[in-house]
Amino acid sequence: MIGKIKGIIHEIEGNIGLIETSGGxxxxxxxxxxxxxxxxxxxxxxxxTYLQVRxxxxxxxxxxxxxxxxxxxxxxxxxxVGPKIAYxxxxxxxxxxxxxxxxxxxVDYFTNVPGLGKKTAMKIILELSQKxxxxxxxxxxxxxxxxxxxxEALVSLGYKSYEAKQLLLKLPKKLSIEEKIKQALKIKK
Numbered sequence: 001m002i003g004k005i006k007g008i009i010h011e012i013e014g015n016i017g018l019i020e021t022s023g024g025x026x027x028x029x030x031x032x033x034x035x036x037x038x039x040x041x042x043x044x045x046x047x048x049t050y051l052q053v054r055x056x057x058x059x060x061x062x063x064x065x066x067x068x069x070x071x072x073x074x075x076x077x078x079x080x081v082g083p084k085i086a087y088x089x090x091x092x093x094x095x096x097x098x099x100x101x102x103x104x105x106x107v108d109y110f111t112n113v114p115g116l117g118k119k120t121a122m123k124i125i126l127e128l129s130q131k132x133x134x135x136x137x138x139x140x141x142x143x144x145x146x147x148x149x150x151x152e153a154l155v156s157l158g159y160k161s162y163e164a165k166q167l168l169l170k171l172p173k174k175l176s177i178e179e180k181i182k183q184a185l186k187i188k189k
Contacts, residue, residue, distance in 0.1 A: 002060060005029065006046040009039055015091075017062070019045060029062040032091045038064075050076075052083045061087050067095045078127045080120055089113050089124075102128045108161055150180045157185075 005027055011018040017031045017039075029049060031039075039045045047062035048069040061083060063069040068090055075086035089098065092113050101109035102125055110121035147168055154164035167184040175183060 002027070002049050002051050004046065004048050005060075005062070007044070009041050009043055009045050012036065012041055017045070019047075027060055029060040030087060031062045032064065032068075032087075034091075035062060035064050050083065059083070063090070071095045071098055074128055074131055075124065077131075078124050080123060085113075085116060085120070088115060101125075104166065105129075106165070108165075146177050146180075149177050150184070153177075153181050154184055 005019050005021065007019040007021040007027075009017050010020045010026060012031075015030055015033070015036065017029050017036070019027050019029055021027070029047065031047070035045075035047065047064065048066060049063070050061045050069065050072060052059040052061065061072070063072060072083075072086050072090050075081055075089055076083055078086075089110065093101075093109075097109070100106075105125055107118060107121045107125065110116055110124055111118055150168060151161070151164045154167065155161055159167070164184070167187055168180070170187060171180050171183050
C-alpha cells in the first residue's frame with residue numbers, strides 16, 4: 001500500500017495532481033481543494049494517501065494530514081459510502097467541522113456535499129457518532145411541523161440554520177410555536 005508520497009507537483013489537471021518522486025516515478029493523486037490552494041506546480045509536496053484498488057483502476061486519494069486521512073477512513077467504513085463520496089466530504093469540510101456536525105446531528109451539513117442525500121447523511125451521523133462517542137438521538141434529526149415553522153422563523157430573523165437548530169434543541173417540546181420563538185430569542189441574547 002502507498003501510505004504517503006513526497007515529491008514535486010509536476011502537473012495539475014482539475015483535482016488531480018501528478019507528483020514526481022525523487023526516484024523519478026510519477027503518481028496521479030486526487031487532491032483536495034485545500035491542498036490545491038496551498039501547493040502549485042513545481043512546489044514540493046508531502047501527502048498521506050489512500051490507494052483504492054479495483055479491477056479497472058488503481059486510484060490514489062491525497063490528504064493534507066493524518067487527521068484528514070483518519071476521518072476519511074471512518075467515513076469510508078460507513079456502509080453505502082465509497083471512497084469517492086468520503087473524499088468529497090473531506091474536500092468540502094475540515095475534520096473539526098465534520099466532527100462537530102456529527103456531534104450535533106447536523107444532517108444539513110452533509111447534504112450540502114454534492115451527491116450526498118439525506119438518508120446517507122443520517123447513516124453517516126449514526127455510524128460515526130458511535131465511533132466518535134457522541135450523543136445520537138433520532139429526535140434531534142427529525143423535526144415536527146411546528147419545529148420546522150420555528151426554524152424558518154428564526155432563520156428569517158437572521159439566525160443561521162445551524163444556530164436555529166441548536167436553539168430549538170434547548171427548548172421544551174411542549175411549548176407553542178410562538179412561545180418557542182420567544183424563548184429562543186431570549187436564550188440567544
